[in-house]
Amino acid sequence: MAxxxxxxAWTEAHVRRLLWRAGFxxxxxxxxxxxxxxxGATLDRLLDSRSKKLVGPTPRVEGRALDPxxxxxxxxxxxxxxxxxxxxxxxxxxxxxxHDHFATTDQETPLMLRQNQLLRSRGLGRFPxxxxxxxxxxxxxxxxxxxxxxxxxxxxxxxxxxxxLFTLGGGYTERDVREAARAxxxxxxxxxxxxxxxxxxNPQRHDxxxxxxxxxxxxxxxxxxxxxxxxxxxxxPFLVSKLWGFFVAEPPAKAKVKALARxxxxxxxxxKPVVRAILADPALYADLNGPGMVKAPIxxxxxxLRTTGRGVDTDAWVWxxxxxxxxxxxxxxxxxxxxxxxxxxxxxxxxxxxxxxYFAQLPGITVPExxxxx
Amino acid sequence: xxxxxxxxxxxxxxxxxxxxxxxTQAGPLRDTAVGVGEREYTLTPYRxxxxxxxxxxxxxxxxxxxHDLTVIGPDGRQVAxxxxxxxxxxxALRVKLKRPGVYRLVCTIADHSARGMQAKVRVTRR
Numbered sequence: 001m002a003x004x005x006x007x008x009a010w011t012e013a014h015v016r017r018l019l020w021r022a023g024f025x026x027x028x029x030x031x032x033x034x035x036x037x038x039x040g041a042t043l044d045r046l047l048d049s050r051s052k053k054l055v056g057p058t059p060r061v062e063g064r065a066l067d068p069x070x071x072x073x074x075x076x077x078x079x080x081x082x083x084x085x086x087x088x089x090x091x092x093x094x095x096x097x098x099h100d101h102f103a104t105t106d107q108e109t110p111l112m113l114r115q116n117q118l119l120r121s122r123g124l125g126r127f128p129x130x131x132x133x134x135x136x137x138x139x140x141x142x143x144x145x146x147x148x149x150x151x152x153x154x155x156x157x158x159x160x161x162x163x164x165l166f167t168l169g170g171g172y173t174e175r176d177v178r179e180a181a182r183a184x185x186x187x188x189x190x191x192x193x194x195x196x197x198x199x200x201x202n203p204q205r206h207d208x209x210x211x212x213x214x215x216x217x218x219x220x221x222x223x224x225x226x227x228x229x230x231x232x233x234x235x236x237p238f239l240v241s242k243l244w245g246f247f248v249a250e251p252p253a254k255a256k257v258k259a260l261a262r263x264x265x266x267x268x269x270x271x272k273p274v275v276r277a278i279l280a281d282p283a284l285y286a287d288l289n290g291p292g293m294v295k296a297p298i299x300x301x302x303x304x305l306r307t308t309g310r311g312v313d314t315d316a317w318v319w320x321x322x323x324x325x326x327x328x329x330x331x332x333x334x335x336x337x338x339x340x341x342x343x344x345x346x347x348x349x350x351x352x353x354x355x356x357x358y359f360a361q362l363p364g365i366t367v368p369e370x371x372x373x374x
Numbered sequence: 375x376x377x378x379x380x381x382x383x384x385x386x387x388x389x390x391x392x393x394x395x396x397x398t399q400a401g402p403l404r405d406t407a408v409g410v411g412e413r414e415y416t417l418t419p420y421r422x423x424x425x426x427x428x429x430x431x432x433x434x435x436x437x438x439x440x441h442d443l444t445v446i447g448p449d450g451r452q453v454a455x456x457x458x459x460x461x462x463x464x465x466a467l468r469v470k471l472k473r474p475g476v477y478r479l480v481c482t483i484a485d486h487s488a489r490g491m492q493a494k495v496r497v498t499r500r
Contacts, residue, residue: 072434
């Protein structure tokens with residue numbers, strides 16, 4: 001059993017740091033409550049809460065309920081609302097991480113919303129289950145041309161990103177990509193008179209020949225490819241390093257990567273134990289009085305709404321976040337967004353100030369001295 | 375090759391701020407939004423039924439070519455037509471659909487309709 005974290009140094013500054021990094025900020029009341037509860041209880045609450053409640057004002061725009069599938073920008077507002085009102089903020093933060101990791105764009109809104117639910121429901125579970133879900137997800141299938149990739153004309157898009165961006169980051173060859181693309185053939189889209197009807201696996205379209213992928217030889221299919229990439233020695237260090245970088249400003253030391261990879265492998269490729277280890281790590285709480293990470297636009301907006309108790313009541317957030325460089329459901333490419341200092345161009349910062357003005361116009365909003373959060 | 379398509383993100387802001395194109399005047403009728411995705415060569419309405427009244431077709435062109443959205447009534451007559459919507463752009467086509475029945479949505483550019491860019495939306499009494 002994991003050792004219980006010590007409460008020796010657990011202050012409101014620690015709580016604020018944790019809740020901004022693992023969620024979308026802490027209200028003064030939350031900071032007090034979780035300081036008193038201690039580090040272990042705070043981590044348990046973040047990682048294990050089952051509450052599905054959304055607490056706070058129901059979102060309305062121009063007096064109407066959100067219609068995320070049909071009104072432009074309401075998909076963005078729908079997710080923003082979850083970030084603002086969810087009692088499981090880490091779920092939403094991890095969904096954001098996976099949305100960037102498995103970046104998908106330019107697909108039909110209902111498909112993107114469905115993918116979003118998949119990322120949320122499997123975001124802290126076993127990575128292979130998440131990867132299987134993403135591989136068969138319709139938005140991803142269409143985005144990276146996995147649908148209708150056939151034995152006669154295998155498309156390499158998904159195979160390449162599977163190795164480069166999703167699981168390994170290197171350590172594979174062009175031949176591995178080509179052979180994996182052959183193994184991934186067989187998904188077939190059926191189109192009706194109102195768009196896509198379904199995507200299913202059709203063995204007749206699959207290349208059942210022998211392939212050689214990452215040093216292994218066999219008549220591999222798509223399931224086998226996913227098993228091969230997550231079993232590769234590069235996978236665990238790649239994934240835990242990326243997760244670390246999402247939460248902690250300083251890059252991990254080699255020993256830390258090894259330790260986290262051990263946690264990951266030892267748990268059977270579960271994401272939650274790795275995230276718990278990162279959130280408990282002293283490195284997350286380094287330099288509590290100094291800003292170590294640039295808040296992503298969505299974190300800035302959701303956190304400001306959450307900590308001021310304001311709900312989603314205007315669609316202005318959509319164009320403001322777009323102007324700040326991060327429009328949900330529309331990452332700029334399959335590689336996702338550039339994070340960190342990339343959010344701080346002169347144009348995007350100008351829009352961030354505009355957004356701050358929106359908050360400052362709220363009645364009763366005051367910023368206490370030293371009230372900024374790192 | 376990486377899948378990477380430009381998205382005219384700024385247009386979203388414009389679309390949210392600009393008044394929607396109106397082919398008829400708004401009245402006390404119900405106002406229903408129907409998202410529509412277009413690309414080569416599919417046309418996908420995100421809602422298959424709408425109550426009679428004002429229907430706003432919020433069209434996004436995800437494709438690489440220009441497309442339009444034309445609404446054809448149950449009697450086969452054209453009810454409304456958007457201008458050509460460029461690749462990556464959006465357009466709101468606001469139409470009063472008072473008569474219940476099945477309306478066809480098509481792209482009338484070149485042979486796009488014959489190649490698959492057509493769909494149906496049922497307008498109900500309530």
